[in-house]
Amino acid sequence: MKIKELSYSSSANLGPGYDILSLSHRAFKDEVEIEENNTGKIRIFSDNTPEDPMKNTAGLSLIQIMKDRKIKLGIDITINKGVPVGLGLGSSGASSSAAVKAFNKMFDLNLTNDEMVYYSMYGEIAACGSAHPDNVSSGIYGGMTLITSTEPVRVRKIDIKYKPHLMLVIPDIKIEEKTKLARSMVPKNIDIKDMVRQTSRLSLMLLGFLNGERQAIRDGMNDEIVEKSRNGLFPFYGEIKSMAIDENAVSACISGAGPTILIFTDERTNKNGIISGTDEILGKYGLNYKIVETEIVEGY
Ligand SMILES: Nc1ncnc2c1ncn2[C@@H]1O[C@H](COP(=O)(O)OP(=O)(O)OP(=O)(O)O)[C@@H](O)[C@H]1O
Numbered sequence: 001m002k003i004k005e006l007s008y009s010s011s012a013n014l015g016p017g018y019d020i021l022s023l024s025h026r027a028f029k030d031e032v033e034i035e036e037n038n039t040g041k042i043r044i045f046s047d048n049t050p051e052d053p054m055k056n057t058a059g060l061s062l063i064q065i066m067k068d069r070k071i072k073l074g075i076d077i078t079i080n081k082g083v084p085v086g087l088g089l090g091s092s093g094a095s096s097s098a099a100v101k102a103f104n105k106m107f108d109l110n111l112t113n114d115e116m117v118y119y120s121m122y123g124e125i126a127a128c129g130s131a132h133p134d135n136v137s138s139g140i141y142g143g144m145t146l147i148t149s150t151e152p153v154r155v156r157k158i159d160i161k162y163k164p165h166l167m168l169v170i171p172d173i174k175i176e177e178k179t180k181l182a183r184s185m186v187p188k189n190i191d192i193k194d195m196v197r198q199t200s201r202l203s204l205m206l207l208g209f210l211n212g213e214r215q216a217i218r219d220g221m222n223d224e225i226v227e228k229s230r231n232g233l234f235p236f237y238g239e240i241k242s243m244a245i246d247e248n249a250v251s252a253c254i255s256g257a258g259p260t261i262l263i264f265t266d267e268r269t270n271k272n273g274i275i276s277g278t279d280e281i282l283g284k285y286g287l288n289y290k291i292v293e294t295e296i297v298e299g300y
Pocket residue numbers: 012049050055056057058079084085086087088089090091092093095096126127128135177178179180255256257258
């Protein structure tokens with residue numbers, strides 16, 4: 001029997017929500033098919049992700065479930081990779097969450113959504129050395145998700161009233177072990193004043209999404225801790241964000257660990273202005289890029 005599942009691309013953090021917020025979008029998707037084999041081994045079939053199952057997020061997630069459930073079988077995992085790798089679009093988490101959904105279905109494990117987030121997030125260790133749950137929560141739940149606890153894993157889906165359109169500015173930059181590097185740049189300690197400002201902004205942004213208040217989203221979606229610490233990786237970000245606000249975007253943030261920039265737009269936004277402004281700014285930095293317009297995926 002073959003079982004196929006898909007997960008869409010996602011943008012983690014959303015400004016002040018480092019490691020706790022994520023948004024699922026229709027821009028790209030990974031399809032993962034699993035099938036039993038008679039070799040007793042886990043084998044990965046994929047054009048552009050690691051063949052070693054311990055180094056592939058999909059493989060590592062399934063190894064962990066099989067260990068916990070004492071399932072000893074050979075499994076072929078075929079990854080049809082649609083989410084581009086290493087660009088902050090939740091590529092690694094899309095494969096692991098799709099693999100976990102397929103495995104759950106194939107073996108009737110009846111895993112809860114939070115248990116599936118747990119196993120999918122375990123796979124992220126293969127990508128960046130740490131198990132962060134935000135992108136994979138998108139792959140399991142869809143929509144906008146909030147991680148309320150990691151031990152045990154608990155996720156809440158946020159029923160947002162304000163649903164902006166999304167523009168992804170995707171610079172053509174490859175940074176070796178990008179997420180690992182970006183995570184190592186985040187400060188280990190912060191000043192209490194910065195903590196207060198960050199929690200205030202995060203709360204305001206969530207109020208904006210819940211109540212449908214455009215200005216609250218714009219005022220809240222600012223992060224001077226994590227995004228700032230990573231600025232050296234994406235020096236063009238500040239210019240693109242302020243240009244997008246000038247063109248009346250709702251707001252903008254770094255998507256996950258970057259380099260993609262997520263811009264929220266609505267009918268008041270001058271999208272053509274953003275397209276030409278991006279061309280000018282990224283041209284100055286000598287960067288090729290793609291702009292993808294997309295929508296939020298509410299669920300699976
Ligand atoms: N199934 C997989 N899909 C994508 N990348 C994988 C997979 N398995 C392992 N990797 C490795 O993970 C790394 C890419 O992960 P990384 O977290 O840097 O990018 P991302 O998932 O696209 O971005 P972000 O997490 O910021 O949204 C690469 O080194 C890649 O080889």
